[in-house]
Amino acid sequence: MDNEVMTNEENYAFDVAGYLHIPGVLSQEEVAALNEALDAIGESEMLLGGDSPHRELFRDLLVQPKLVWYLNQIVGHGFRLDQAPRLLGQREGEVGAPLGGGDEPRNPSLAYRIQQDRRSCQGVKAVWALEDVEEGDGGFVVVQASHKSNVETPDDLATGVDDMGLLVQPALKAGDLFLVAEPTLQGVRPWKDEPKRLLSYWYAARAAIQSNPVGPYSETESLPGWADEATPAQKAVMYVPGYKGSSPPPVLNTDGEETWVEEDSTIVHPSIYMRDPDSGIDEKEFYFWDLNGYLVVRGLMDEQWLAEANEAVDKFQDRIVVGEELARGSVSQAGTGRPLLPGLLDLPDPYNAPFRRMIAHPAVVQRMNWMGGSGYRMGGATVFCAVEGTSGHSLHDGNEPMTPSRGYAFKNGRSYAETVTITWQLRDVEPGLGGFACVPGSHKTQYSMPRGIRTCDDAMGLVVQPVMKAGDVLFFMDGGCTHGALVWKNPIPRRGVLIKYQSKNVNWGGGVLDPQDRWGDMVEDMTEEQFAVMRGPERDGRHRTVPRLVVEDGQVFVSYDAEGDSYASKLRRKPGEKRGT
Numbered sequence: 001m002d003n004e005v006m007t008n009e010e011n012y013a014f015d016v017a018g019y020l021h022i023p024g025v026l027s028q029e030e031v032a033a034l035n036e037a038l039d040a041i042g043e044s045e046m047l048l049g050g051d052s053p054h055r056e057l058f059r060d061l062l063v064q065p066k067l068v069w070y071l072n073q074i075v076g077h078g079f080r081l082d083q084a085p086r087l088l089g090q091r092e093g094e095v096g097a098p099l100g101g102g103d104e105p106r107n108p109s110l111a112y113r114i115q116q117d118r119r120s121c122q123g124v125k126a127v128w129a130l131e132d133v134e135e136g137d138g139g140f141v142v143v144q145a146s147h148k149s150n151v152e153t154p155d156d157l158a159t160g161v162d163d164m165g166l167l168v169q170p171a172l173k174a175g176d177l178f179l180v181a182e183p184t185l186q187g188v189r190p191w192k193d194e195p196k197r198l199l200s201y202w203y204a205a206r207a208a209i210q211s212n213p214v215g216p217y218s219e220t221e222s223l224p225g226w227a228d229e230a231t232p233a234q235k236a237v238m239y240v241p242g243y244k245g246s247s248p249p250p251v252l253n254t255d256g257e258e259t260w261v262e263e264d265s266t267i268v269h270p271s272i273y274m275r276d277p278d279s280g281i282d283e284k285e286f287y288f289w290d291l292n293g294y295l296v297v298r299g300l301m302d303e304q305w306l307a308e309a310n311e312a313v314d315k316f317q318d319r320i321v322v323g324e325e326l327a328r329g330s331v332s333q334a335g336t337g338r339p340l341l342p343g344l345l346d347l348p349d350p351y352n353a354p355f356r357r358m359i360a361h362p363a364v365v366q367r368m369n370w371m372g373g374s375g376y377r378m379g380g381a382t383v384f385c386a387v388e389g390t391s392g393h394s395l396h397d398g399n400e401p402m403t404p405s406r407g408y409a410f411k412n413g414r415s416y417a418e419t420v421t422i423t424w425q426l427r428d429v430e431p432g433l434g435g436f437a438c439v440p441g442s443h444k445t446q447y448s449m450p451r452g453i454r455t456c457d458d459a460m461g462l463v464v465q466p467v468m469k470a471g472d473v474l475f476f477m478d479g480g481c482t483h484g485a486l487v488w489k490n491p492i493p494r495r496g497v498l499i500k501y502q503s504k505n506v507n508w509g510g511g512v513l514d515p516q517d518r519w520g521d522m523v524e525d526m527t528e529e530q531f532a533v534m535r536g537p538e539r540d541g542r543h544r545t546v547p548r549l550v551v552e553d554g555q556v557f558v559s560y561d562a563e564g565d566s567y568a569s570k571l572r573r574k575p576g577e578k579r580g581t
């Protein structure tokens, strides 16, 4: 274990979700001993101290080897304990309290950071399951991907008024370890029956200032000799971490003339931007979109419209084309080829009408404008007609590797999704019966998609299949968010009308590519190398190579070889390697 590093699966899971489930770390004997100790000591927060003969068990757990190995990689070397171990839900008022966490506003002392494969999550909770916790038992809950949320947590979600379909209650076996980043939205909801024992240790990065210490030394003040003469404002900037009053720290404020210490500890941190109540954006939608990489808008189509659209699809069943099997080696998602009915906008009158209504519908325009800015264009409408047994579509795309034409960014309160695909549901999409599936949060990941996610054969609990009603409309970050489809298990065939939109910024197909068409006579008699750089914006796809220039021995050549193309392949040509043809 010493020389190994976390697998790509583990890195991906923690990076995407903000938590990681490590099964079977403790033996059943260790679990039993810990439970007996808790029975004897009582459920206090003094497990590491006192003169209990049991305390060594809890001290051993503090630096349990497997835990240390993970924390070194997730928090970084020099991590430390910030809060004494305790059972989750044990504190007064903790059960049912609003969820804590989220990354807006950012709390840098807890935040998740990653750069160039190096991570330093400033706060991590290690949760040891000392009893089995089944799905539906209640208790500890988390929200996938919320450690990277750019949007403030909606009150309704934090307080439980509206779970927004986002709460995950991890199912754990006694002896499992569950690591969760502190900025991941989390809390303890009421237990269904008896509370289950989840023993949590709260760790911090080496320099992160989080909780106040509890030892007697921290009760002293550490101020310089002249502090007696200092004003309260001067004193406020001389506090020292580790003493009382360091967390939360004093809050200094000013009107430009005077400075004073605020009475309450609410952070003062002005921004040049203000939240815009007139933006026309539903803030819960915006939160959901930024968090997950997709959004379902309910009930946009009425009965009449649905009936017309379904009638058109019924009428042209003979135009359905069954394509290839798309499960691509998956065991769980294998099946038959995917049936599609393309060209919906070109159907004869009046059958095109229900589809032409979709492409610039007000509900689409309103959302497309905030999702990626105006200027988008679409590329036709196709209805997906999977029948029972139609294969899944292996999951694809995501934030790693980067594709500028298809990615997601968030800056200054704006969403920049370069590709958005919209699917209008003409029939219900039932739970567990297949259809569109995606990995919430994958539009922000720094790790490549593991094979088990691609095939859904080992999805690590990260893949969701949204449940929808006929008339609902799905928006997703095609290219940004890892997505695909699960094998269709419903005897009633799927009916989702798919319309892809691309931003004004980049090309994903079509347009004037040919140098001659773009420049006219100017390109006459150019060499192949010169001609190669006179193209128009071209489809920027993984499997489409563009002619590009390579330099060897001071000479420029055109290469059409997929290998070495940063989008076609991650493999780079080695120096001195022969140029392909």
Ligand SMILES: [Fe+2]
Residues within 6 Å of the ligand: 396, 478, 483, 484
């Ligand atoms: Fe796709």
